[in-house]
Amino acid sequence: MPFEARMDGTLVFGYLDTASSERAVAFDAVLVKTASPYAAEMRPERFGAITTCDIVGEQKTQVVPHASVATEGVDTLLGVLLAGEVTIEQGGRQCALSPGDFVLYGGGRPFRLDLGRDYRWLLMRLDPSTSTFLQHTPDAMVAQELTRSPGGRILSSMLVELADRGHRLGPLSKGEMGEHVTGIVRTLVREYAGRHTPPVQAHRLKHILEHIERHLAEELPPARIAAAHHISVRSLHALFQQRGETLGDHIRRRRLARIRQDLAHPGLAHLPAYAVAARWGITDPSYFGRVFKAAFGVSPREFRRWSPPGAAGE
Template sequence: MHLETQHDGTLVFGYLDTDSPDRFRASDTVLVKAAAPYAAEMRPERFGALNTCDISGEHGVQVSPHAPAAARDGAHLLGLLLSGDGTFEQDGRRCPLSPGDFVLYSAERPFRLDLGGNYRWFVMHLDSGTAKLMRLARNTTANQELPRSPSGRVLAAMLTELAHRARDLGPVARSEMGEHVSGVIRTLVREAGRQSLPADQAHVLDRIIDHIDRHLADGLPPVEIATAHHISVRSLHALFQRQGETVGAHIRRRRLDRIRRDLADPALAHLPAYTVAARWGIRGPSHFSKLFKAEFGVSPREFRDRFRLSAAQE
């Protein structure tokens, strides 16, 4: 962590982007205003592609983005309040925070975080794949309803335990936990844009999703899926459109999730990435690599190398 005193507060950087000693290059620079000279205990950790920092302070603070860093990086973040009280404002929304509440936000745009005294704030820099999804979603930043949704409650519990147990996890476990957390955040963001379905339609969709998961290695043309569930192809597409995606996009995403899981499996490390992808119905090395990077923000090789490095550090 680096601090630079300014006339209007303290510039703080290097708590997430720990590799950059220069505030003009760091992606995490913020301006902190406090009644007393700013001081805090910061404990950075890395969970695979996720950089986090557990921050504790005795005095209340007001935090806003530092324009040069925010304009360059376009970072998307998640902040979880572990103790104390606070508020977060962005995009015209004001989100009150109590212990256990989290907020999604973007450093691309102005924000204001106010934390009362004796606070503990756990902040996470999201991976590029999740950030891309957030850019396409609506009403996710400073949305106080997200932590209260079913997926939000699961995520808040995961993050709270992660913050408390971080030092007890080994390198491989931290990487795997990062993947799990990213998956739940993506589920939460997608869920925020979905329409609710009547009970009978929700039941049909549940059966269709289960069918797709059991046949991901097969062709899965829409007409076969519709026929298997005694509905028209038009009705099939309508069910998924109300969930904010197409049938094809859902199948592709579920296949990529399975491929990502297998690429992280040491028992399958001897198989080329494109062979793993072909087992789940995605063929063509170049095509697969483009799909994987678009979904997760890294190439299959980079993803696999990250897990190999973590295993070597055990």
């Protein structure tokens, strides 16, 4: 990954953009400030739609985003401290982490990351749909409330193990691990949002989610869903916004989960991938290919090639 020494620090490009070695096309760039020339060991990995960078350094280090057009592509980042100490500040909130703690923050917004000596910091760029999912949540999530919850401790343990052993996994297993991380993050967000959702709305949302699940293979325009539950389309969208995602994102995510399950089913191996997608309401082959790869990090064909026989399951 390219470095550029400057008077005010060192610019680091492409630490999460594993497909690029050129600063002109790297979507991520940060300014790193140290007392002596910057040096760190960086090991990038990809877990499906999630990109990561395991960073080990000995110097006290301060990191701020580099103000450039390229950084606009950086969405939600998840950082987990594996060794040392770190403090992060964003949006007027400050959070001090101990080893095993993690934090969610916006990579494209101003932040300051202060790393102590002898640190190890695992940084993840979450997939685009999860970043969209998190845009509707309050900044209070940057605080340690998530990390300290039971689900947060489960995620923390998983991330620590992933940092140490994830590079040994095969392509399909890496993709599945990325999905598991995404699922747990979404679960934590929903739990957080659920504590702030009135019981009546939570009950209504539960029935809407069940309705969507039963009718995934059919057309699901918002007006039809709203009418089935005697609410306005505006109220329907508001329910999902409070949940931390859009209605369309939820339907697409659930359809892709069913498609992925069917693509791994040996009894459906004779069907082309686009035909499997059409069974679940995604009828445009080119669109299907794009959203499948964005969600799982591999194309439908690659997924089928790497998926072992009988690996059907969500």
